[in-house]
Amino acid sequence: MKKKMAILAVALSCALSVNVPAATEKDIDDMTLEELKVEYLKLQLEYEKLKASVEGGTEENSTDEENVTEADESSDQEEKTVQMDEEEFKTDIVNSYNTRSVVSDKHTNAEYNTMTSEELVASYMECAESEREFYEKYKNAAFTDLNIQYLCGQYTNGLAKQYNAQKIWDDTKDYDKFYNEYQSGYYNRAYVIVELSDYYQLPFGDVESMRVDTAAMDSLNEAETRNKAVDHATVQKTQQLLNDIGFYCGKADGLSGKRTVKSIKRFQQMYGYEPEDGMIDDELIGQLEAELAKK
Known part of the structure; x- marks a missing residue:
């Protein structure tokens, strides 16, 4: 499985084909998901501005630049995080x-x-x-x-x-x-x-x-049964890893209920792992162990 961040990295690489100055490949690898989103939006806007300068006249280009500036400011306001x-x-x-x-x-x-x-x-x-x-x-x-x-x-x-x-x-x-x-x-x-x-x-x-x-x-929700075939020790290990990382799922009791599944899906969502299915398997445990090691 690949992280969602890779999608934005590819999009950035595509945008670079119009000779727009941007981050190096190493810079892209170091970016957070939010930074990649902002960079991609900026590249989109720069591309539109360059395209307009080629296709339109000076007067049209001036107007386009004003529009791009306004759009750029609007995008920055929407995407800006603190x-x-x-x-x-x-x-x-x-x-x-x-x-x-x-x-x-x-x-x-x-x-x-x-x-x-x-x-x-x-x-x-x-x-x-x-x-x-x-x-x-x-x-x-x-x-x-x-x-x-x-x-x-x-x-x-x-x-x-x-x-x-x-x-x-x-x-x-x-x-x-x-x-x-x-x-x-x-x-x-x-x-x-x-x-x-x-x-x-x-x-x-x-x-x-x-x-x-x-x-x-x-x-009010239906009983959570998606991990019913997973053995007790594996569920307990998963729960402990989730708790250690900070995705609280309650006591590590080896029983995969709604809270455990919800915590798994939240972990998958926040770290960009797909699919966001709440399922316990060896791959999930590997992902949890890798992220815990980073912390």
Whole structure:
């Protein structure tokens, strides 16, 4: 199997055929997936600019250059990531979550039950907006620890859904549509908070309701049986390797359930291994051992 990064490396090599200055082959091998994406976008834009200069006149080329510059700036904004510190993230997400809890606790359950749709939307959005500073800081964050990067991405994605719920309400005034989007974001956040609490031992406030909700959501899915033929010792070894790398799958008990499969698929996704199937085999164990050795 080849890593996904190889696809972008090939694309970069193809773009070099138009004599656009770019990184050497050694540089490409050293690039991260995000760096390759940005480099490829830049090469695409440079290619379009050179093509326009050959096919069009001076006036047309000038316009094309302006368009390319605007597109380049737009692409940079979309693709730009900021390297962040894992420990700072852990501190910030605890503070953000606990601040939100204070806002949420302003009303009792009895008060929520008597609110109108407009009042509920306003209350929910006040909670979400209390994490706006965290969202803006971490929405484009990149981390050396890929599991932290995954968790951060899931959490900010959950917040983005909740902010989008406001737009749905403004456009439709349909509370059910608003709530479905908002709750979808809640589950993104809940899974992250539970994992950070259980595996990283972060000092969140009360997360028991999130733990109950995520367990209930998992129970709605079918039983996980894809690794039922794998022997106990191999499953246990896989689980221990996942935990050692940072892809928490719970206690290494030799039983491949939903959490184990989810952690395998997350590892495959973040490190670019295909297929992302959650299956345990010798190849997966080799990949896990190789990545752990690098750490």
